[in-house]
Amino acid sequence: MRIAACGVLLMIILSIACSEDSLPFGPESLAESELVYFPLQKGYKAQYSYYYKYLQVSYWEDSYGLARCFRKDGMLNLEVIDTHVKESEKEIFYKIRTAFSLQADYYFINPEDTIWQSVPDSITIKEYDLMLKNGSLWYVENAPSFEQLDAGDTTLMMASPIGCGGKMYLRLFPFSTEDGFYSTGVYGDTCKYGSNSETYAAMLKNKGILNVVFRQTSGGIHFDEEHVVRCDLIE
DSSP, X not given: OHHHHXXXXXXXXXXXXXXXXXXXXXXXHHTTTTTTTSOOOTTOEEEEEEEEEEEEEEEEEXXXXXXXXXXXXXXXXXXXXXXXXXXXXXXXXXXXXXXXXXXXXXXXXXXXXXXXXXXXXXXXXXEEEEEEETTEEEEEESOSSGGGGGGSEEEEEEOSSSSSSSEEOOOSSSSOOTTOEEEEEEETTEEEEEEETTEEEEEETTTEEEEEXXXXXXXOSSEEEEEEEEEEEOO
16 A cells, blocks of 8 residues: 555656656757747847739730739848747747848840849848737837837737737748738648638747748739739748
């Protein structure tokens, strides 16, 4: 009986020791649990192709029209350059740097008349402060310092649970997605978000944001327009 009692006591102690509160709290462990769809930790990097197209087709007669197309191709690099853990509040702060560059810029009136334009060697660099708190990611602005992000102004980035857990707002990409995306489901290792049938995003387990796509179309009796911007993860 005494041995059995000791066994029960040992199991209780082990259960407490292995409770959620005793698990390591830090960027590395959370990248494998809460942030499995967006594994943020110092040194995390992601590279995206950038594609922009504006197409306008004008019609004067049923058999005659004129197409104008403006295209841009580029690259976006995203990297976590710093982290800070606030153990007492169960918060983690992330500083993300993005570098966006255009690599090609051209247009044509008809596909056979493509005109290439020179692209200046310029890179747009931006930094974002993020805070993980209560399972959600927040943008932070106007904080006293990076180590005090919880004293700044917060705006939701990804609702809990991250990866198909509600609404997501993305500012990290070089085009506006201010209306946000709603989670639509998990398909294998991919969770998908949508704003409407033409604007959507996805996240890939252990990789991060897979793609972000914005597409808008309009038209009338004498014209059709298509506006497309997208970023796709380069693996």
